[in-house]
Amino acid sequence: MFKIIKKEKLNESVTRLIVEAPHIARAARPGNFVVVIPAENAERIPLTIADADKERGTISIIFQIVGATTRVLDSLKVGDEIAHLLGPLGVPSHIAKYGTVVVIGGGVGIAEIYPAVKALKSAGNKVIAIIGARCKDLLIFEKELRTESSELKITTDDGTCGRKGFVSDELKDLIASGEKIDLVIAVGPVPMMKVCCDVTKAHNIRTVVSLNPLILDATGMCGICRVTVGGKTKFACVEGPEFDGHEVDFKELTERLKAYKDVEKRADEHVCRLLSNG
Amino acid sequence: MRERSAAERIRDFQEVPLGYTPEQAIEEAKRCIQCKNPKCVGGCPVEIDITGFLKFVAEGDFASAAEKIKETNALPAICGRVCPQEDQCEKECILGVKGEPVAIGSLERFVADWERESSPRPSTRYARSGHPSPSKMERGMNFDDSRKKGVRIAVVGSGPAGLTCAGDLARLGYQVTIFESLHVTGGVLTYGIPEFRLPKAIVNLEVEYVKSLGVEIKTDMLVGNVYTIEELLKEYKAVFIGSGAGLPKFMNIPGENLDGVYSANEYLFRVNMMKAWQFPEYLTPVKIGKRVAVVGGGNVAMDSARVSLRLGAEEVTILYRRTHDEMPARKEEIERAVEEGIVFKILTLPIKYHANNEGWVSEAECIQMELGEPDSSGRRRPVEIPNSNFKIPIDTVIVAIGNSPNPLVPHRTPNLKTEKWGGVIVTAAGLTSIPGVYAGGDIVRGAATVISAMGDGKVAAKAIHSFLGPTK
Ligand SMILES: Cc1cc2nc3c(=O)[nH]c(=O)nc-3n(C[C@H](O)[C@H](O)[C@H](O)COP(=O)(O)OP(=O)(O)OC[C@H]3O[C@@H](n4cnc5c(N)ncnc54)[C@H](O)[C@@H]3O)c2cc1C
Ligand SMILES: Cc1cc2nc3c(=O)[nH]c(=O)nc-3n(C[C@H](O)[C@H](O)[C@H](O)COP(=O)(O)OP(=O)(O)OC[C@H]3O[C@@H](n4cnc5c(N)ncnc54)[C@H](O)[C@@H]3O)c2cc1C
Ligand code: SF4
Ligand code: SF4
Ligand code: FES
Numbered sequence: 001m002f003k004i005i006k007k008e009k010l011n012e013s014v015t016r017l018i019v020e021a022p023h024i025a026r027a028a029r030p031g032n033f034v035v036v037i038p039a040e041n042a043e044r045i046p047l048t049i050a051d052a053d054k055e056r057g058t059i060s061i062i063f064q065i066v067g068a069t070t071r072v073l074d075s076l077k078v079g080d081e082i083a084h085l086l087g088p089l090g091v092p093s094h095i096a097k098y099g100t101v102v103v104i105g106g107g108v109g110i111a112e113i114y115p116a117v118k119a120l121k122s123a124g125n126k127v128i129a130i131i132g133a134r135c136k137d138l139l140i141f142e143k144e145l146r147t148e149s150s151e152l153k154i155t156t157d158d159g160t161c162g163r164k165g166f167v168s169d170e171l172k173d174l175i176a177s178g179e180k181i182d183l184v185i186a187v188g189p190v191p192m193m194k195v196c197c198d199v200t201k202a203h204n205i206r207t208v209v210s211l212n213p214l215i216l217d218a219t220g221m222c223g224i225c226r227v228t229v230g231g232k233t234k235f236a237c238v239e240g241p242e243f244d245g246h247e248v249d250f251k252e253l254t255e256r257l258k259a260y261k262d263v264e265k266r267a268d269e270h271v272c273r274l275l276s277n278g
Numbered sequence: 279m280r281e282r283s284a285a286e287r288i289r290d291f292q293e294v295p296l297g298y299t300p301e302q303a304i305e306e307a308k309r310c311i312q313c314k315n316p317k318c319v320g321g322c323p324v325e326i327d328i329t330g331f332l333k334f335v336a337e338g339d340f341a342s343a344a345e346k347i348k349e350t351n352a353l354p355a356i357c358g359r360v361c362p363q364e365d366q367c368e369k370e371c372i373l374g375v376k377g378e379p380v381a382i383g384s385l386e387r388f389v390a391d392w393e394r395e396s397s398p399r400p401s402t403r404y405a406r407s408g409h410p411s412p413s414k415m416e417r418g419m420n421f422d423d424s425r426k427k428g429v430r431i432a433v434v435g436s437g438p439a440g441l442t443c444a445g446d447l448a449r450l451g452y453q454v455t456i457f458e459s460l461h462v463t464g465g466v467l468t469y470g471i472p473e474f475r476l477p478k479a480i481v482n483l484e485v486e487y488v489k490s491l492g493v494e495i496k497t498d499m500l501v502g503n504v505y506t507i508e509e510l511l512k513e514y515k516a517v518f519i520g521s522g523a524g525l526p527k528f529m530n531i532p533g534e535n536l537d538g539v540y541s542a543n544e545y546l547f548r549v550n551m552m553k554a555w556q557f558p559e560y561l562t563p564v565k566i567g568k569r570v571a572v573v574g575g576g577n578v579a580m581d582s583a584r585v586s587l588r589l590g591a592e593e594v595t596i597l598y599r600r601t602h603d604e605m606p607a608r609k610e611e612i613e614r615a616v617e618e619g620i621v622f623k624i625l626t627l628p629i630k631y632h633a634n635n636e637g638w639v640s641e642a643e644c645i646q647m648e649l650g651e652p653d654s655s656g657r658r659r660p661v662e663i664p665n666s667n668f669k670i671p672i673d674t675v676i677v678a679i680g681n682s683p684n685p686l687v688p689h690r691t692p693n694l695k696t697e698k699w700g701g702v703i704v705t706a707a708g709l710t711s712i713p714g715v716y717a718g719g720d721i722v723r724g725a726a727t728v729i730s731a732m733g734d735g736k737v738a739a740k741a742i743h744s745f746l747g748p749t750k
Contacts, residue, residue, distance in 0.1 A: 023504050037461060043562045068561045084461040086498045219459050219500060220686055221524040222544035226535060238686060252535055255637040259537040263563040270558035
């Protein structure tokens with residue numbers, strides 16, 4: 001089970017894997033994620049299902065190498081098996097005909113918006129995609145999103161591709177241009193999602209964000225994924241990960257994501273040592 | 279029973295009690311006066327023939343004792359260790375009126391351990407003892423074997439409820455598949471109760487035994503998301519839901535979402551399941567501070583406190599809003615926690631957590647309580663003493679005030695009726711509001727016990743058998 005069929009480096013730190021998992025492919029919906037345990041001693045980490053092929057019985061996951069467990073996952077080769085894969089998890093995105101939807105992806109979040117863009121487009125929406133990364137080399141999915149969206153806007157922090165600036169700048173201009181926007185979806189780093197929400201809140205545009213808190217069991221048992229939304233505690237793994245961005249306590253989320261930063265570094269050093277020793 | 283000293287045992291995760299020697303077991307079993315109308319049996323949720331097994335132990339015939347127990351209880355090594363005996367069988371023992379009741383639980387444990395050690399392979403072990411040969415359950419039913427062939431049944435969850443139900447159904451000849459959402463089997467027996475109270479080797483052996491009966495276990499399968507109950511019913515003739523408790527309760531007080539505040543489930547899951555105590559060989563971390571506060575007074579709270587001690591915490595304090603007498607934990611474990619140096623702050627209720635500059639929890643603000651009138655459970659209700667606030671410095675908080683039934687399957691199964699508090703509603707036979715769908719254990723009772731979960735699994739297996747078997 002869970003054999004790696006294809007492996008592709010999208011850029012220096014982002015990898016795409018296509019993995020055999022027929023039961024997950026069959027049930028997956030846009031917005032769902034999986035929990036991956038690449039090897040028996042690794043952590044349970046959440047990754048969005050970037051694509052699912054029901055016929056072939058495969059799913060694809062796209063991940064950025066940021067620490068120990070993503071590094072272990074990246075060390076696997078075509079033909080290897082992922083130790084454990086659980087999914088589909090979370091509440092799927094609500095796909096409907098809204099009118100005009102702006103879908104924003106930042107960094108590896110670009111991969112995460114791809115299924116939503118496709119589904120929203122075929123539900124009859126005008127879909128404007130805004131994607132951003134630090135530089136041109138880190139941009140992913142440009143070609144795919146260009147075909148799937150009605151309009152694609154690109155920003156880079158250093159101006160090496162598209163507009164120099166942030167995705168939120170592009171969003172501001174779009175609103176200023178008088179485009180009637182019915183829904184905004186923003187997926188990416190917490191600061192990016194927060195800024196996008198600040199922008200849309202001023203104009204009262206409904207905004208959905210996909211939160212990325214720490215995750216352990218992902219079945220609603222441990223409570224680590226709790227986030228405060230509208231003053232209430234929500235378990236993101238079973239009640240999310242998508243929430244009304246205007247209600248999310250981003251400050252708390254930022255703090256909670258830091259909880260293991262120092263020890264995670266030790267784990268990463270450990271894995272680096274093991275991998276370099278072959 | 280012999281125990282390892284507190285000083286020795288808090289340095290590792292090995293078991294605390296060492297168990298009886300055969301001589302001690304015989305001596306203890308001889309204390310049983312073999313009542314004609316044994317009260318103890320009525321206190322056991324699975325009605326073990328206690329008089330019968332104690333008689334064999336007293337005679338030194340441990341093999342027959344084991345066989346006797348297994349007529350009604352497939353997991354004696356587990357129950358002997360974790361049953362709240364003082365509220366069940368031993369509470370009813372007639373000798374308890376004037377003195378000490380017979381140590382039924384410890385004797386059950388002894389017999390199971392003796393059997394395991396004298397016949398290490400589960401298949402031969404059970405074959406020899408004819409597990410169970412045939413059980414009371416099977417004797418009560420005439421069932422034509424040929425009809426069971428190919429009748430498939432799905433079980434959701436591999437905790438004690440699911441394992442017991444699956445085992446009983448497999449022994450009746452059904453083809454059973456367990457769907458387990460985690461990557462490891464056993465439910466709370468694996469991810470919750472720590473090694474020093476319930477060695478995982480014992481849990482694994484029981485799981486292996488259930489597998490040896492032909493039960494297929496599929497891990498990494500979240501029912502509700504991968505397959506709905508409705509979809510399962512297309513492939514399987516009946517479904518048993520044993521998905522247990524989930525959703526940790528919090529007190530909803532300020533500061534509960536600070537870094538350093540764990541739910542007991544998260545904490546124990548990291549340690550027991552993800553082996554965080556072997557970090558970084560295992561990549562899941564756990565951060566245990568110097569001063570740990572555990573909120574609650576049940577088994578989960580005792581386990582969290584004692585795990586913290588073993589992970590190197592210097593001071594571990596239990597904050598409990600009532601008194602020792604009201605603590606729901608097993609008496610033995612409270613005593614062991616005290617011996618190990620856990621500090622008990624009773625009549626104490628945390629009302630707010632404060633943070634240091636880095637957003638990490640640094641103080642628990644508490645209020646002093648006193649006992650008032652009895653509440654609906656008959657326990658005296660704790661009431662706050664006004665203006666009695668005080669602060670204790672801590673760097674880790676573990677909230678162990680209970681779990682609600684796991685809501686995932688009910689959420690994805692619109693016709694499944696539940697109580698307001700989340701428990702799945704069942705008949706006395708374990709039948710839910712959906713024909714062919716049964717449930718038991720913590721998903722029905724809320725947080726309960728291993729033995730009641732097993733009892734439910736048994737009842738449901740029997741009900742499923744009469745639903746499918748004789749008439750069809
Ligand atoms: C529902 C959900 C879907 C996700 N989908 C994707 C995806 O499709 N692709 C992808 O690359 N990542 C995704 N993530 C984030 C991904 O799970 C983390 O990057 C991963 O867990 C890191 O594991 P690690 O052991 O390699 O790094 P760690 O050592 O755990 O972390 C390394 C660094 O990353 C930070 N970090 C850890 N977890 C997160 C997180 N959840 N969000 C932000 N920062 C974090 C840590 O604080 C640390 O600084 C998703 C997260 C969630 C909750
Ligand atoms: C720390 C701790 C200590 C305890 N100590 C004691 C004690 O000393 N004595 C005692 O009698 N009781 C004790 N208990 C309580 C006891 O463990 C439970 O009452 C018992 O395990 C309940 O059994 P169960 O089979 O109903 O559920 P669980 O043991 O919770 O098993 C449920 C299983 O179902 C799986 N599952 C959930 N949802 C799904 C799904 N959708 N699809 C597939 N699988 C799913 C879960 O992953 C889990 O493996 C303790 C509990 C805890 C947490
Ligand atoms: S199963 Fe539990 S209640 Fe029953 S006899 Fe054994 S210890 Fe007592
Ligand atoms: S009640 Fe006590 S003394 Fe009587 S049979 Fe049971 S264990 Fe023996
Ligand atoms: S990850 Fe454990 S409850 Fe959500």
